Amino acid sequence: MEIFKEMAKEGHEQIIFFQEKKTGLKSIVAIHNTVLGPGLGGCRMWPYKTEEEALKDAMRLSKGMTYKSAIAGEDFGGAKTVIWGDPETDKSEGLFRVLGRYINGLGGRYSTGTDVGTTYDDFVILNKETPYVGALPKEYGGSGDSSIPTAYGVYNGIKACCKYKYGSDSLEGKTVAIQGLGKVGYKLAKHLLEEGCKVYGTDIKEEYLERARQLGVDIVKTDEIYDIDCDIFSPNALGAVINDNTIERLKCDIVAGAANNVLAEPRHGEMLHQKGILYAPDYVINGGGLIQVADELGNETYSEERVMRKCEGIYNQLLKIFKLAEEKDIPTHAAADHIVEERIETIATIHRIK
Structure with a gap:
């Protein structure tokens, strides 16, 4: 390189x-x-x-962290x-x-x-x-488990996706395929099951599978998760899972999860856009953990209530992104990038004022 x-x-x-x-x-x-x-x-x-x-x-x-912080409104x-x-x-x-x-x-x-x-x-x-x-x-003396706000933010983000795609943010009766049942994926599965979703899941660790199985998740083999006929595919493990090989296999309306760098390349966001699959940009929907740490490091006193309220704000931020993408007829990840880059340019201008 x-x-x-x-x-x-x-x-x-x-x-x-x-x-x-x-x-x-x-x-x-x-x-x-x-x-x-x-x-x-x-x-x-x-x-x-x-x-x-x-x-x-x-x-x-x-x-990705630059963009995640910017879209969340953090300094x-x-x-x-x-x-x-x-x-x-x-x-x-x-x-x-x-x-x-x-x-x-x-x-x-x-x-x-x-x-x-x-x-x-x-x-x-x-x-x-x-x-x-x-x-x-x-x-x-810290703020604790950052997977809690991350999962809560993804849950709110999935509701926003359903609101935009189906006209209602109710998740009752929706089918979700979760890839990765670790710290975030397991907590997300809990939120979804509590609201009446049918949840399929997979992971490479047997202890995670057993824990999720006891929760009520239907376990499938690792590679089979892409082939599940579902409403929402939720990647919550490593990145680059939306790629040339997997896009054609997806049988979903929405891609929304906590994994970073979900798109192998930006063009895969364009491919989802062309196929009519709504993509929640990863750094927007998974920003809950950053919001928590930013609150801990950026304030004299950490506030869990403040953090969870900001995580609920991911709902409206995604709806704003989806609207901009529709108006400009561009992929959702490009719309999110536009908002981020505009904020960074604005703050850079402000910082030049002495």
């Missing part, structure tokens, strides 16, 4: 590589845009096949950490403390928290070396 060329193309300000021999840490922090405020974004730990794959993931995810920029390693075997106290030292060295330019492959316990350790951590457990 031509890193500087790719940074210029995607608008990144800074990419930092960290390594430490004793602990085996290999990590990348990508800071995308800090016009709105300091970078904010979780830390993902994953056994990437190559350095380039890890770098691409960090860059893609950090840009934070976008950034992300990836750790190149297996979360099942490579974690240690030393690894997260070293990473905490490195992040602390950025002087508040970036704050982090949990993501795929990391847990709240990891960041209790990291917090020993830096205060720039969000969504710590409540017993450690």
Whole structure:
């Protein structure tokens, strides 16, 4: 990869590589845009096949965080950490403390928290070396489990999709196929079942499947989730699941879930648009976790009530995006991008006034 060329193309300000021999840490922090405020974004730990794959993931995810913060109306920029390693075997106290030292060295330019492959316990350790951590457990003075507002935001977003697509936001009798039954997917399934949905689900972890099965989710094989005849396909695991191979298999009216970077490429949003499938832009509908961390870091006192009210606002934000997309006859992800870029340009102009 031509890193500087790719940074210029995607608008990144800074990419930092960290390594430490004793602990085996290999990590990348990508800071995308800090016009709105300091970078904010979780830390993902994953056994990437190559350095380039890890770098691409960090860059893609950090840009998504810029857009997620902007669309949510928060005054934070976008950034992300990836750790190149297996979360099942490579974690240690030393690894997260070293990473905490490195992040602390950025002087508040970036704050982090949990993501795929990391847990709240990891960041209790990291917090020993830096205060720039969000969504710590409540017993450690943090705001707690960020998957709660994330799932609630996705639930409200799905209701908005149904309101736009069907004329009513009632979910009773709707069929939803959930890909990923982890921290967010499981809580989302609870919301949907409580409102009378028929829910199918899948995951790669057997313990997640068993927990969801007991909840009342009909479990299907991992690859079969794309073929379910449903109203809503809800991706809640890793990204790039809407691609050339899967779009033709989808039998749904709506794609709406908590996964980041759901579209493998922007053109896949255009393909959904052409097929008449309503897409809730991922960084809009899954913004609940960011809203929580932004409230924790951006205010003297954290307010759960304030956070959940903002998550309910995802409903109206999506309806605004859908209306703009209809007026301009453009895909919904392009309409969301337009709103984000307009806000960033406006704030940049304001910041130039001395």
